[in-house]
Amino acid sequence: xxxxxxxxxxxxxxxxxxxxxxxxxxxxxxxxxxxxxxxxxxxxxxxxxxxxxxxxxxxxxxxxxxxxxxxxxxxxxxxxxxxxxxxxxxxxxxxxxxxxxxxxxxxxxxxxxxxxxxxxxxxxxxxxxxxxxxxxxxxxxxxxxxxxxxxxxxxxxxxxxxxxxxxxxxxxxxxxxxxxxxxxxxxxxxxxxxxxxxxxxxxxxxxxxxxxxxxxxxxxxxx
Numbered sequence: 001x002x003x004x005x006x007x008x009x010x011x012x013x014x015x016x017x018x019x020x021x022x023x024x025x026x027x028x029x030x031x032x033x034x035x036x037x038x039x040x041x042x043x044x045x046x047x048x049x050x051x052x053x054x055x056x057x058x059x060x061x062x063x064x065x066x067x068x069x070x071x072x073x074x075x076x077x078x079x080x081x082x083x084x085x086x087x088x089x090x091x092x093x094x095x096x097x098x099x100x101x102x103x104x105x106x107x108x109x110x111x112x113x114x115x116x117x118x119x120x121x122x123x124x125x126x127x128x129x130x131x132x133x134x135x136x137x138x139x140x141x142x143x144x145x146x147x148x149x150x151x152x153x154x155x156x157x158x159x160x161x162x163x164x165x166x167x168x169x170x171x172x173x174x175x176x177x178x179x180x181x182x183x184x185x186x187x188x189x190x191x192x193x194x195x196x197x198x199x200x201x202x203x204x205x206x207x208x209x210x211x212x213x214x215x216x217x218x219x220x221x222x223x
Contacts, residue, residue, distance in 0.1 A: 014071045014101075014188045017050040017142065017170035033113040034090060035081035037066065038223065039175035039182065040118030042082030042141030043105075045073040045093070050082060052141045052174040054185040055123055056107075056114040060219025063106055064114060066091070067206065067217070068173030069187050070101040079105055082141060087111070094216045100159060101187045102206050103173075104217040116223045120145040123222050127181035129153065129161050129202040136163050136178050138186055140171030143194065150178075151197065159205035160187075166194040176200055182222065 037043075039055040051072035059065050073079075077093040091107035107114075116123045121139035130136045130150035137147035148164035167174065167186050176184040182203050190196040210217045 014069070014172060015167055015169050015186060015193075016069065016072045016172040034111045035084040035087050035113065036115055036118075037081060037090070037107070037112040038115035038118045039123050040121050040139030040141070042170070043068065043072075044080040044082050044085070046077045047080070049073065050141065050170045051172045052139075052170065052186070053105075054102075054173050054175045055182055055222045056112075056116075057220055057222035059217050059221075061216075063216055064109070064112075065094075065217050065220065066105040066107065067185065067220075068103050068105060069185060070096045070098055070103045071187075072103060072172055079107075081112070095213075097209060100201050100205055100209055102185065102201055102209075104210070106216050114223045121175055121177055122180045123175060123177065123182045124180040125182070126203050126207065126222065127178065127183050128204050130163065130176070130178050130183045134178055136161075136165065136176050136183065138165055138167065138171070138174040138176045138198075140167060140174035140186060142168050142170035148198075160184075160199055160201055162197050162199050165198045167198045168193040 041053045054067040056066040079091045090111040094106045096103040119139045146166040151162040174186040184200040
């Protein structure tokens with residue numbers, strides 16, 4: 001997806017955040033339940049990158065899984081809760097799609113407390129792409145809750161939507177909602193952080209790919 005965007009727009013920037021992290025936390029915590037994780041939660045991948053969870057739910061096999069941006073990590077990457085590093089590894093990337101720029105996280109049993117609301121975003125279902133002039137909002141680990149007008153599929157890709165929302169590094173994977181309906185995720189911005197338009201993969205495209213591929217994430221339903 002981003003190679004096509006680069007040719008069309010010249011300067012699209014993915015918004016994962018490389019982090020110089022001090023230490024690796026205090027190890028697994030004995031406390032229960034695990035960290036609260038939902039769409040909008042900050043995560044740390046392989047002690048190197050900070051991104052945002054898109055949504056958490058169950059697939060058709062009953063696995064507790066989540067989604068985030070694909071450029072945040074490859075299959076096998078370890079995931080930590082940014083808010084509770086001491087909880088240790090809470091899951092791993094089990095699939096990463098560079099073309100659609102999304103990834104599937106499978107959470108360890110009992111490792112997290114899954115929720116459908118983080119900050120000012122609640123996710124009650126999944127819907128089709130946002131169209132101009134709908135207002136969409138996102139909840140990112142860096143810039144929190146921001147909203148703006150959706151421009152739609154400006155380059156005719158059939159998989160992405162542009163919008164005028166503030167996003168910066170670390171917001172990658174943030175859920176994009178219309179009301180409480182999850183319509184996409186944050187993947188990149190054009191030219192200038194927070195001021196340039198944001199682009200993200202539509203949830204409809206992600207769901208179609210997940211279901212066609214099978215395996216972890218197929219048949220996904222949010223918490």
